[in-house]
Amino acid sequence: MGRGRAPCCEKVGLNKGSWTPAEDMRLVSYIQKFGHGNWRSLPKRAGLLRCGKSCRLRWINYLRPDIKRGNFTKEEEDTIINLHALLGNKWSKIASYLPGRTDNEIKNVWNTHLKKRLIKPTSSSSSSNSSSDHSPSPSPSSSSSLPSSSSTDQSEAKSSNNNGEEVHQEVKVDDYDINIEELIIFDEMLDIFPIENKTTMTTITTTTIASSSSSCSFNCEYNQNESENESKKWLAYLEKELDLWECEDTDTTTTTSTTTNNNYYNNIYNKQEYEKKEIVDYMESEQDDPVLSYFQRGPSSPQNFLLDFPSLDSITSTSNGFLL
DNA sequence: AAACTCTTCAACCGCTCAGAA
DNA sequence: CTTCTGAGCGGTTGAAGAGTT
Numbered sequence: 001m002g003r004g005r006a007p008c009c010e011k012v013g014l015n016k017g018s019w020t021p022a023e024d025m026r027l028v029s030y031i032q033k034f035g036h037g038n039w040r041s042l043p044k045r046a047g048l049l050r051c052g053k054s055c056r057l058r059w060i061n062y063l064r065p066d067i068k069r070g071n072f073t074k075e076e077e078d079t080i081i082n083l084h085a086l087l088g089n090k091w092s093k094i095a096s097y098l099p100g101r102t103d104n105e106i107k108n109v110w111n112t113h114l115k116k117r118l119i120k121p122t123s124s125s126s127s128s129n130s131s132s133d134h135s136p137s138p139s140p141s142s143s144s145s146l147p148s149s150s151s152t153d154q155s156e157a158k159s160s161n162n163n164g165e166e167v168h169q170e171v172k173v174d175d176y177d178i179n180i181e182e183l184i185i186f187d188e189m190l191d192i193f194p195i196e197n198k199t200t201m202t203t204i205t206t207t208t209i210a211s212s213s214s215s216c217s218f219n220c221e222y223n224q225n226e227s228e229n230e231s232k233k234w235l236a237y238l239e240k241e242l243d244l245w246e247c248e249d250t251d252t253t254t255t256t257s258t259t260t261n262n263n264y265y266n267n268i269y270n271k272q273e274y275e276k277k278e279i280v281d282y283m284e285s286e287q288d289d290p291v292l293s294y295f296q297r298g299p300s301s302p303q304n305f306l307l308d309f310p311s312l313d314s315i316t317s318t319s320n321g322f323l324l
Numbered sequence: 325a326a327a328c329t330c331t332t333c334a335a336c337c338g339c340t341c342a343g344a345a
Numbered sequence: 346c347t348t349c350t351g352a353g354c355g356g357t358t359g360a361a362g363a364g365t366t
Contacts, residue, residue: 016338017334039351042350053336053351056352057334057336057337089355089356090354092353092354104335104355105333107333107356108332108333112331113332201341
């Protein structure tokens with residue numbers, strides 16, 4: 001099953017290839033409790049037969065709660081095309097302008113769709129009007145934070161169900177031999193779930209087994225019965241662990257452990273303001289930055305770009321895709 | 325329905341870089 | 346300054362699914 005070249009180092013006994021739902025669950029559970037910290041030692045501590053690199057990649061590209069799944073919108077595609085013209089194959093850099101999208105995902109979209117579109121600009125690609133006139137309509141917005149209803153390409157139903165509704169990456173439980181009992185015991189041994197959540201875990205896994213005829217998106221069902229408050233606390237905790245959240249004047253340690261809903265929302269707001277300020281500072285310091293020039297052209301000035309930042313509602317709803 | 329070809333994308337690899345010792 | 350270690354990046358691969366013959 002080995003993809004790519006021969007392994008560079010000894011990895012005898014480690015799993016390779018596609019991740020199973022059980023492995024996913026174990027990784028998410030571990031990071032939920034402890035954060036990822038040191039990727040190299042994480043697999044051992046989490047009881048995963050994977051290398052640290054593999055765990056990191058899986059988390060970043062697939063399991064993170066803020067991943068936006070589904071087809072790329074036309075705006076996102078145009079943004080990629082224009083940024084690629086400016087930056088080249090700097091996928092991580094491009095990804096930084098597309099909230100919720102990963103460098104790997106963008107790279108794949110470029111190689112499979114966008115590059116071909118540019119090579120054959122005539123083929124119904126009235127869509128990609130912007131590449132020629134360089135007056136990009138797109139802003140790297142997340143107005144599309146819920147990706148479902150992108151007008152085009154709904155034929156690629158990988159993340160859509162028959163009704164065209166967005167579904168999260170689903171896994172069929174009965175396709176795999178998941179030893180739920182073992183997982184629960186393992187989690188209890190590690191104290192992965194807070195006491196108040198353990199019954200929830202049991203409930204959910206029981207539900208999962210009972211509904212074996214239907215596919216389940218464990219990420220969603222996972223916290224199905226949790227209170228909203230618990231889920232938000234978890235998100236805050238996870239964001240802190242991932243260093244996604246740095247409020248200058250807020251003690252995140254105490255905030256995340258004792259936060260109320262109000263504090264949570266306030267801190268999300270502060271986080272947004274903090275990120276906006278960082279971007280403004282960055283843009284102001286990079287007068288010759290081609291990316292800045294890109295955003296300054298046309299209707300998407302940096303100011304408009306900032307206006308396109310996700311609203312508080314969209315931030316929480318995006319998070320909900322994983323949590324609630 | 326079967327065989328074949330094409331496309332997609334998750335996951336692998338080696339390399340580079342940054343920070344610590 | 347050098348060496349070591351871990352994180353991250355970009356290129357590449359191949360299994361699986363979709364499409365075609």
